[in-house]
Amino acid sequence: MSLDENLGKEASWPDAWSALYDQIDVDRQPHISFYSALVGRKTTSILDLGCGTGSITVKIAQSMAPGGRVTGVDLAPKMIEIAQQRAPEHEWLLGDICDPKVEGQFDLIVIMFHTLQMLLEDRQLHQAFSSISALLAPEGRFAFDIYQPNEAWLAAVDPAPVVAREYTDASGERIEVLESNGEYSRQSKILSGEWRLRHKQTGRMLALEPIVQRVRQFYPSDIEAAAAQSGMTIYARFGELDLSPLTAKSKRQVYICKKA
Ligand SMILES: C[S@@+](CC[C@H](N)C(=O)[O-])C[C@H]1O[C@@H](n2cnc3c(N)ncnc32)[C@H](O)[C@@H]1O
Structure with a gap:
């Protein structure tokens, strides 16, 4: 097995834990509110990378006009199976954030709840940002939240x-x-x-x-470098999902990127 495959398998959730994920999960209302607010009247497609069981994907998709495309990608087969059972009307694919094998482009791409931090190496972060840049529609937005290193x-x-x-x-x-x-x-x-x-x-x-x-742990400078090399620009950043400013003391880093 190559190093890339190995890293991917380690990040993926085992079946037994995937089956318990929704019970163990913490309150996600702040995530639902923040990401739903990014879904506008013109949003016709959403891609959720590292979607897990799809519980948040499905909620934010409710803010989109009917008939839009919703796609979730995850490395863990059981997560994808649960998402598929939850919302068979959406598209759920096994795949890697670094190189998701999805067709077309998206108005909104999200990576929620520090899932981006499961990419352990700089080259994976950069590969993911390049893939996302290619998958973003011309006016599309890429949003994610991670913890700030303390x-x-x-x-x-x-x-x-x-x-x-x-x-x-x-x-x-x-x-x-x-x-x-x-x-x-x-x-x-x-x-x-x-x-x-x-x-x-x-x-x-x-x-x-x-x-x-x-x-x-990713510092703001790591994210800035990855955005720049992928041809994206950061046009908003926050220190919490409630849109508080990002300061040295913020618990989270929340970013919205666009194509440069
Ligand atoms: C903490 S869970 C979050 C799930 C979901 N985003 C949520 O907010 O409920 C992280 C998820 O990322 C998936 N994952 C980790 N590394 C991945 C990768 N490289 N590509 C795709 N999925 C990945 C795991 O299998 C797991 O389902």
Whole structure:
């Protein structure tokens, strides 16, 4: 297997975790509001890269006039299967953000919820931006949100297990998402850690292989370089999905790009 194929497979979500994704997921109303506002009367096509189960894709597509084209692309087969079941009227494709095999051009291309950070190397980021630039309609927009690197927080990452969040499963039981083996490499700018699931009441682990998460930290300068080399320009940037300005203290970076 080539390095490219290997990196892709690692980023993809295993079936068992994909099946639980919507239960584990956090509140996505801020994402739905921000991305839906980018869907205008003239938007006739949306491409969601790294679409997961399509739960957000489907919501933002509701702001588009009927008859438009909606396409979601993800590396994980189970994610695509769930999206297909959710909304068979849309197009769901297995594929890589770096080189999505889709026909035509799109009025709006989105990569939501720090999914762009799953591209671990600069060359993948640059390849993705070049592909997106080629897929953007002349007046199209490309929008994405990622976390802003927080040096102090990253320096304090340690391997001890922590409960990252909780959710209620289908049978009404509280489940904890346990993160452990956290590690940050300043050299590769990759934050990694493992996720496991635990019954809150009994402390018993769920019989599920842990998922290894690796996310790359991108600085504004990394994004500016990728946009410039791909022939896109950043025409808006924010520090939150509520359109707060981007400052050194912002938790997120939210960008809207156009063809230069
Ligand atoms: C954190 S989930 C977010 C899913 C969705 N964007 C959302 O907001 O709910 C990240 C998704 O990106 C997918 N993914 C990771 N790397 C990818 C790549 N190179 N190409 C396509 N999908 C990728 C994973 O399989 C997973 O479904």
